[in-house]
Amino acid sequence: GDSVTQMEGPVTLSEEAFLTINCTYTATxxxxxxxxxxxxxxxxxxxxxxxxxxDKGSNKGFEATYRKETTSFHLExxxxxxxxxxxxxCALTEEKLTFGTGTRLTIIP
Amino acid sequence: DTGVSxxxxxxxxxxxxxxxxxxxxxxxxxxxxxxxQTLGQGPEFLTYFQNEAQLEKSxxxxxxxxxxxxxxxxxxxxxxxxxxxxxxxxxxxxxLATASYNEQFFGPGTRLTVL
Numbered sequence: 001g002d003s004v005t006q007m008e009g010p011v012t013l014s015e016e017a018f019l020t021i022n023c024t025y026t027a028t029x030x031x032x033x034x035x036x037x038x039x040x041x042x043x044x045x046x047x048x049x050x051x052x053x054x055d056k057g058s059n060k061g062f063e064a065t066y067r068k069e070t071t072s073f074h075l076e077x078x079x080x081x082x083x084x085x086x087x088x089x090c091a092l093t094e095e096k097l098t099f100g101t102g103t104r105l106t107i108i109p
Numbered sequence: 110d111t112g113v114s115x116x117x118x119x120x121x122x123x124x125x126x127x128x129x130x131x132x133x134x135x136x137x138x139x140x141x142x143x144x145x146q147t148l149g150q151g152p153e154f155l156t157y158f159q160n161e162a163q164l165e166k167s168x169x170x171x172x173x174x175x176x177x178x179x180x181x182x183x184x185x186x187x188x189x190x191x192x193x194x195x196x197x198x199x200x201x202x203x204x205l206a207t208a209s210y211n212e213q214f215f216g217p218g219t220r221l222t223v224l
Contacts, residue, residue, distance in 0.1 A: 004151075032211070042217070044215040045215070046213075046214075093211055096157055096165065097144070097152070099151030099152050099153070101149070102150070102151050
């Protein structure tokens with residue numbers, strides 16, 4: 001079945017550091033790929049998405065590129081802020097969403 | 110606000126009791142999903158509906174769990190004879206599925222604690 005493997009956390013970075021959170025997937029078809037974010041005390045929010053190979057999703061300074069050849073969808077941000085502290089989930093969907101285990105990111109000033 | 114809503118937000122119950130949760134999706138969305146999230150894990154799929162039809166159920170959904178979407182709008186998730194292992198956040202999501210895309214919007218969740 002479909003699965004998502006996500007970089008283990010937690011991750012702690014200083015403000016303005018470069019962020020990468022790795023995500024790889026296994027799927028039988030051609031899924032859409034997503035990054036969701038869960039801020040403290042809040043629900044899941046879609047951060048960015050890509051629906052086909054080589055698409056780049058971007059939002060709030062975050063980017064991820066759908067790489068079919070490496071089955072990856074790594075999340076990157078060039079300069080993180082304290083407000084980016086949250087749990088990040090990589091996910092794929094063909095019908096239902098399949099999530100990774102989540103990566104807790106903490107940014108220190 | 111026209112997002113997905115869930116009630117109650119928190120539920121504490123004793124082992125063996127029945128509980129029911131409600132989800133109101135975004136009004137024009139034809140699909141509704143239930144997920145369960147335990148501490149430190151990503152959400153896991155439980156079941157989904159297209160309109161009033163329940164199209165898929167995870168093997169995680171034991172016989173004690175039942176979900177309905179009687180008129181293709183709101184949905185309820187009932188857990189009978191709750192167990193401590195049922196303690197989790199129960200998430201509802203809805204989408205307007207098209208042939209090529211299925212973005213799901215999540216509600217705030219119902220946190221269940223079974224004592």
